[in-house]
Amino acid sequence: MRKNKQNVGIVGASVGGLVSAAALADRQMDVTIFERGRSVTGLYNKIDTPFGRQELGMHVIYVNHDQYLYLCQIFGAEVFEVLEGVRVDLGASNICGTNNFDSVYPDLRNHPDLETILVEMRAGGGSEDRASNSREEAIRRFGRTAALQVTIPAIEKLWHSKAESLTKEALHCFYDLRRMVVCDKPQADRLKKDAWLDQVVANPVQTEPSGKIFGDRLGLVFKAAYTDLNERVIAWAKKNNIKIEFEKQIGIEDGQLLSDGSPLSETCDACIVAAPIHTLAQQLNADLDQIELSIAYFQVDRRIGADFPAYYLLCHDPSLKSSRIVNYGAYNSDKRDEERSVLAVEFLHPIGKPPETAEIGNEICRIFPDFSVVASYRLEKTMKLCRPTITNRKILEKLEHEVSVAFGGKPLYFSGMRTDTGQFFSHHTIGAAYEAALDCHQRFR
Numbered sequence: 001m002r003k004n005k006q007n008v009g010i011v012g013a014s015v016g017g018l019v020s021a022a023a024l025a026d027r028q029m030d031v032t033i034f035e036r037g038r039s040v041t042g043l044y045n046k047i048d049t050p051f052g053r054q055e056l057g058m059h060v061i062y063v064n065h066d067q068y069l070y071l072c073q074i075f076g077a078e079v080f081e082v083l084e085g086v087r088v089d090l091g092a093s094n095i096c097g098t099n100n101f102d103s104v105y106p107d108l109r110n111h112p113d114l115e116t117i118l119v120e121m122r123a124g125g126g127s128e129d130r131a132s133n134s135r136e137e138a139i140r141r142f143g144r145t146a147a148l149q150v151t152i153p154a155i156e157k158l159w160h161s162k163a164e165s166l167t168k169e170a171l172h173c174f175y176d177l178r179r180m181v182v183c184d185k186p187q188a189d190r191l192k193k194d195a196w197l198d199q200v201v202a203n204p205v206q207t208e209p210s211g212k213i214f215g216d217r218l219g220l221v222f223k224a225a226y227t228d229l230n231e232r233v234i235a236w237a238k239k240n241n242i243k244i245e246f247e248k249q250i251g252i253e254d255g256q257l258l259s260d261g262s263p264l265s266e267t268c269d270a271c272i273v274a275a276p277i278h279t280l281a282q283q284l285n286a287d288l289d290q291i292e293l294s295i296a297y298f299q300v301d302r303r304i305g306a307d308f309p310a311y312y313l314l315c316h317d318p319s320l321k322s323s324r325i326v327n328y329g330a331y332n333s334d335k336r337d338e339e340r341s342v343l344a345v346e347f348l349h350p351i352g353k354p355p356e357t358a359e360i361g362n363e364i365c366r367i368f369p370d371f372s373v374v375a376s377y378r379l380e381k382t383m384k385l386c387r388p389t390i391t392n393r394k395i396l397e398k399l400e401h402e403v404s405v406a407f408g409g410k411p412l413y414f415s416g417m418r419t420d421t422g423q424f425f426s427h428h429t430i431g432a433a434y435e436a437a438l439d440c441h442q443r444f445r
């Protein structure tokens, strides 16, 4: 089929970039993907450990139906396990040393001040007051008692920062702290009838979709058995005349998007930056306030399977160094029947100052006295994330503005992860990349 002459450049061959490329190619646009790695290296890839292949960053990917169909074109439907809605999002919290299961978010059902919390939440509901930082936003959303006692300490523990210095959207990212469990199911069902509360109150037993966050999305897991994802992407790209240039790192200098020193605007009529913008602007490294994320895997002495929630959110307990425990067996059938389950622990820490793996292992034993850790594996590679601070936001916004101006008014989109704007989860980034592709196509029609 004849292609339009417009060539759209896409930075990053992870799910967001690939889905947007598929949507553009489907609309007969020319597409070139620039990927700095030697292969598709997004966070959806798995890694080999002494106890088998384990997940990296992206655990469950939430997509709408159209995006799912594109992912099937790219990778093949067989590589995905499809989970239904938020059922997969089961988690638990640990508040002041007490384990609370069946909730993804801070669980306040047993909070001594629950009545006050509910009154405050109802009173604050729908308030249009503008919050200028995470502290104010937490109080606006959840009322003073819950915010001061639970949400603010949680976010401060997670980012190792004062809530006043964080953007209000910081509440949305990483562990999506915007929702809380405050009640039993009948209470939740009543509160969910209120549109505003529906967004902040999770259904405690997770039997129904809660809020509008996941909507009618599907949850996808890449099955561990498929180790040929790179070959699949390459074959799909070839079939669809999509160029993928591997080992091509796009940089930003003086506001210009550059490929091998040449402005991308000379060769591309539009561009979707489907990678975190700060990874393009190396020179900003010194200015940005960043934090390091490490991951360690722990094999335990028995099968856990689905008995235990998928995401166990320790970030709510300020006394623990672990940020989140992920139990693959809860949602991934590849892992459910393993004799000895593997838990992944993610922990955010100041750069260069990680806790010892043994310290994290001890936390696991403390939290789950029924398991013992038989082996551990610390991922050597760590990841730097921008803290979602107001100062970082100013720097990144200025950068986006400069790059857009230098791109000369041609369509330019940024769909990569931004902790400061709350664009963090895969459904945010894939959604943003997909919308960018549709908008781009419209503008060239």
Ligand SMILES: Cc1cc2nc3c(=O)[nH]c(=O)nc-3n(C[C@H](O)[C@H](O)[C@H](O)COP(=O)(O)OP(=O)(O)OC[C@H]3O[C@@H](n4cnc5c(N)ncnc54)[C@H](O)[C@@H]3O)c2cc1C
Residues within 6 Å of the ligand: 011, 012, 013, 014, 015, 016, 017, 034, 035, 036, 037, 040, 041, 042, 043, 044, 056, 057, 058, 059, 060, 061, 062, 248, 249, 250, 251, 274, 275, 276, 279, 280, 293, 346, 383, 415, 416, 417, 424, 425, 426, 427, 429, 430
């Ligand atoms: C520890 C952790 C756990 C997470 N868990 C979940 C989860 O359970 N569910 C969920 O929905 N989300 C989760 N996320 C978030 C999720 O990983 C991201 O939303 C998702 O990876 C973003 O996908 P993306 O396609 O936008 O790009 P990314 O996966 O960020 O990939 C960007 C791509 O761009 C390439 N690239 C980067 N810079 C350049 C450059 N300068 N030039 C060329 N190429 C470049 C990279 O190599 C990479 O291929 C998690 C993230 C982390 C860190």
